[in-house]
Amino acid sequence: MSSNTSTIFQSTINNFLDTKHTVREFKEVELIQNAVEIHSNNFLDFIDGILKSPLWIQWDFQNNPLKQLALDLAAEIDRLSTLHPEPAFHSRRHFMDVCMMLSYLLMQQERWCDQSQLTSPWYACKEEKWLLLIAAISHDLGHPGLINKKPYELEKGSLDLLDTFLSQSMHLEIGISDVLGQISPWILATDHAYYKALLEKVSKESRSHVDCMSMLLVEADLASSVLPNHGFTLAQRLAEEWRINYPEKSMALTTHAGYLQFLKSLSFVSPQSIEARIPQALQITLSTHP
Numbered sequence: 001m002s003s004n005t006s007t008i009f010q011s012t013i014n015n016f017l018d019t020k021h022t023v024r025e026f027k028e029v030e031l032i033q034n035a036v037e038i039h040s041n042n043f044l045d046f047i048d049g050i051l052k053s054p055l056w057i058q059w060d061f062q063n064n065p066l067k068q069l070a071l072d073l074a075a076e077i078d079r080l081s082t083l084h085p086e087p088a089f090h091s092r093r094h095f096m097d098v099c100m101m102l103s104y105l106l107m108q109q110e111r112w113c114d115q116s117q118l119t120s121p122w123y124a125c126k127e128e129k130w131l132l133l134i135a136a137i138s139h140d141l142g143h144p145g146l147i148n149k150k151p152y153e154l155e156k157g158s159l160d161l162l163d164t165f166l167s168q169s170m171h172l173e174i175g176i177s178d179v180l181g182q183i184s185p186w187i188l189a190t191d192h193a194y195y196k197a198l199l200e201k202v203s204k205e206s207r208s209h210v211d212c213m214s215m216l217l218v219e220a221d222l223a224s225s226v227l228p229n230h231g232f233t234l235a236q237r238l239a240e241e242w243r244i245n246y247p248e249k250s251m252a253l254t255t256h257a258g259y260l261q262f263l264k265s266l267s268f269v270s271p272q273s274i275e276a277r278i279p280q281a282l283q284i285t286l287s288t289h290p
């Protein structure tokens with residue numbers, strides 16, 4: 001990365017991931033996403049950039065092994081991209097979107113200070129924030145651009161690749177089974193076939209912490225797709241990804257009606273998304289697509 005590009009990129013990230021401004025206009029979020037896409041040459045630079053933001057520096061802790069793991073995973077994803085062509089949607093650009101939106105959602109917690117929120121099943125503690133970031137980085141690891149033929153097929157594939165990477169890398173001190181044990185249910189929850197079931201579970205008073213953390217990752221996975229301008233662009237990338245193997249699904253998504261149908265199936269319910277006004281973004285997008 002040239003030093004000029006890298007300065008623009010870092011100041012964009014620093015400006016966005018700063019607890020002094022927890023809520024942004026949607027247009028601003030989209031401009032930042034565009035700037036990040038243009039100015040980050042690879043995934044490692046991107047992850048390195050967000051970890052240098054005021055937000056992630058504030059969330060770092062002594063002897064945090066998950067920081068180096070995040071960087072090493074990003075480098076591995078860059079390496080894999082030189083071996084296999086990336087799908088049009090499930091590419092490093094999507095991984096960046098998910099990491100950005102996850103950071104943005106978690107940043108909303110900075111305004112929670114009363115005890116009732118801190119004991120809420122929706123509250124992510126410091127270590128969980130880092131584990132959610134690891135999950136955001138790796139949730140679509142090795143995605144082939146296909147749709148699941150059986151439940152959790154691609155998500156299990158990503159977890160297998162992550163397991164192999166952890167076993168072969170220098171991260172044995174973290175406790176591979178601990179990391180995988182915590183993030184596996186979150187990553188499995190990104191299988192969209194189970195979205196409605198998860199939504200029902202977290203809408204109940206008896207919602208569990210693991211389901212809430214899963215929903216946070218799922219909402220970060222989906223949030224960029226509901227933004228008024230960026231959302232339709234992303235839908236077109238997914239249509240391109242499906243063009244050869246699923247021509248009918250692909251065609252449907254290229255129309256505003258198909259995109260609207262997808263939007264109408266979504267509902268953002270976490271307190272973090274509500275604070276970030278993602279439900280309002282969804283409503284605006286629904287009202288602006290004919």
Ligand SMILES: [Zn+2]
Pocket residue numbers: 094098139140190221
């Ligand atoms: Zn995803």
